Amino acid sequence: EVQLVESGGGLVQPGGSLRLSCAASGFTFSSYWMHWVRQAPGKGLVWVSRINSDGSSTSYADSVKGRFTISRDNAKNTLYLQMNSLRAEDTAVYYCARDRGDSGYPIDYWGQGTLVTVSS
Amino acid sequence: DIQMTQSPSTLSASVGDRVTITCRASQSISSWLAWYQQKPGKAPKLLIYKASSLESGVPSRFSGSGSGTEFTLTISSLQPDDFATYYCQQYRTFGPGTKVDIK
Numbered sequence: 001e002v003q004l005v006e007s008g009g010g011l012v013q014p015g016g017s018l019r020l021s022c023a024a025s026g027f028t029f030s031s032y033w034m035h036w037v038r039q040a041p042g043k044g045l046v047w048v049s050r051i052n053s054d055g056s057s058t059s060y061a062d063s064v065k066g067r068f069t070i071s072r073d074n075a076k077n078t079l080y081l082q083m084n085s086l087r088a089e090d091t092a093v094y095y096c097a098r099d100r101g102d103s104g105y106p107i108d109y110w111g112q113g114t115l116v117t118v119s120s
Numbered sequence: 121d122i123q124m125t126q127s128p129s130t131l132s133a134s135v136g137d138r139v140t141i142t143c144r145a146s147q148s149i150s151s152w153l154a155w156y157q158q159k160p161g162k163a164p165k166l167l168i169y170k171a172s173s174l175e176s177g178v179p180s181r182f183s184g185s186g187s188g189t190e191f192t193l194t195i196s197s198l199q200p201d202d203f204a205t206y207y208c209q210q211y212r213t214f215g216p217g218t219k220v221d222i223k
Contacts (some may be wrong), residue, residue, distance in 0.1 A: 015188070036168060043213075044214060044216050044217045045156075045158075045164065045207055045209070045216060045217075046214065046215040047209075047211075047212040047213065049210075054137070058137065059212070062121075066177060070150075095163055096166075100166070100169060102152075102169055102170055103152045104149070104152030104153060104154060104169070104170070104209075104210050105154075105210075105211045105212065106154035106166060106169035106170070107154070107156075107164070107209075108166050108169075108175065110158055110164055110165075111163065112162035112163060113163060
């Protein structure tokens with residue numbers, strides 16, 4: 001059974017940093033592109049970042065470019081999101097998600113999400 | 121980036137109704153469109169990929185169609201479990217969502 005379990009969320013002050021982790025199991029993690037998607041309270045889904053299967057290629061939403069870094073450790077079956085210079089508008093549930101493998105970034109598995117709250 | 125719009129934003133329907141949600145892209149995206157269902161407090165669930173391919177395990181009452189810039193998600197006979205918010209997505213852009221609630 002495919003499982004994605006996020007951790008690392010919490011309350012952080014504006015300007016602070018946080019690192020999210022996503023532990024993957026039930027599939028060959030090193031074969032799949034992975035994404036982070038976020039959802040502010042009561043709002044829609046927003047794509048944040050993606051990384052290819054071996055970690056050599058990454059992409060970011062303009063709103064987080066230069067502040068967030070996606071990475072992965074295929075030996076540990078873990079996806080990361082390092083978030084720096086956090087702003088109030090980064091407050092959201094952050095989902096770790098697996099790319100199905102077709103063009104268009106369809107996401108076939110999602111974690112349960114971890115809440116990040118940026119507030120003083 | 122390509123912009124995605126959805127209509128309607130909210131849809132009130134009854135069990136058994138045929139429901140259609142439309143997603144439009146600001147430029148052609150071929151058939152690279154996915155549809156998701158999300159219930160409150162839960163992660164989204166993939167329903168359709170490549171515009172019309174039904175994800176494994178998804179009931180056949182869900183179907184997708186379209187190509188280029190206009191796409192539709194159809195629920196042939198709405199069931200109680202289908203009241204939720206539906207999103208379209210292509211690459212890095214999600215649509216704003218369509219909430220399907222009880223009439």
